[in-house]
Amino acid sequence: MTAPIVQTSRAVTLVGGGPMGRGDLELALSHAPVLVAADSGAITALDAGYMPQAVIGDLDSLDAEALARLPAERVHRITEQDSTDFDKALRNISAPVVVGIGFTGGRLDHQLAALNTLVRLSSRPCVLLGDKDLVFHAPRSLQLDLFSGERVSLFPMHAISGRSTGLKWPINGLALAPDGLIGTSNQATGAMTLELDSDGMLVMLPRTNLAEVMRAITLP
Template sequence: MHAVIVSNGFPPSKSLLEEEFKAADLLLGADGGGRTILNHGFKPDAVVGDLDSFDAPETPAFKVVHRPDQETNDLEKALTYALEQGVETCTVLGAFGHRMDHSLKNMSVLNKFHSSFDELIFRDEEFDAVLIEDTFSARLPVGNIVSLFPVSGEVTGIQTEGLMYALNNESLETGVRDGTSNETISDEFSIRIEAGALVIFFER
């Protein structure tokens, strides 16, 4: 089962949401993300969160799941709900933007939940973000931007193929060295790491 979750960051365009909605078994709003779905003329299957950013209609035509605990943010609540429904792959729109602290928190959420899904992608109009702890490869046009961010502090044993600035069994570390604005030099690139958690942003 595949879910699309709309979070409350920079809202996706109607065309991106429509494209993702076509492939979804479940469309979820993470609190204020539900308002984005409705504003684009779609109906979510459920809106999940503490509901401080979403005014539910008196008689909603969709499920409203109120989860008031303050130990998790609304995206975490929506991802947990998706897992409860048997979702195996998930694309999150609107995970970044509006507030810097929320964007950083959602990087932590990606780290927390990526192993719970067969595939978890954070997507906007230009980039996808995925987290890896072993290997990753993708086919992209030559010249596409690829950025690497070590979210576990230090990531070691990084080996890349198909990128302009190659890493050969090297390390990246938060606050020391990262891999911003690399780019593809062939139509496929791959990354292997030995230890740590690495977020890869790549141009769609």
């Protein structure tokens, strides 16, 4: 098995080339100080005054000028075209948790592909930060300290069942599926727990919960 390109005991900020809000990069780095870029995310990082420790992707969005700004040993080209740059980067990062920015705005197909990657690479804990929300793949056992009344959306990426506490509308006994019953706009009544019978559940929360989500999904 090929060793990951980035191996670290600290949280990683992974920046993509999509739209992001003012201050998002600084926010992510304050929680996840190791900076990695997926393809044209390197331009975003460099323009903000940061040098990524690694740039991973097919590099089709980096021109010669951008590449010249990067140390050659930090650039890692993966030429296969069967996956997105987010996928290429995430599967080549070994870290307790990854915070991804620049992956949830812009084109809808890119957003859906990123959600697909979250599920397929569920062994790589990752939270994607958007302009209002964050999204992550739920481990089978999850505990979050949330405020009462806070919005919690659960979206199954395949048929899944489980149990919950701390939700206004519990999922106990429900069969959830992407083409059936989903859990959009539930509400927390306080601390929330999920016990899921399989992988494949995405959780969406207000982005103010970034630190708590990172705590909950970080690998030891």
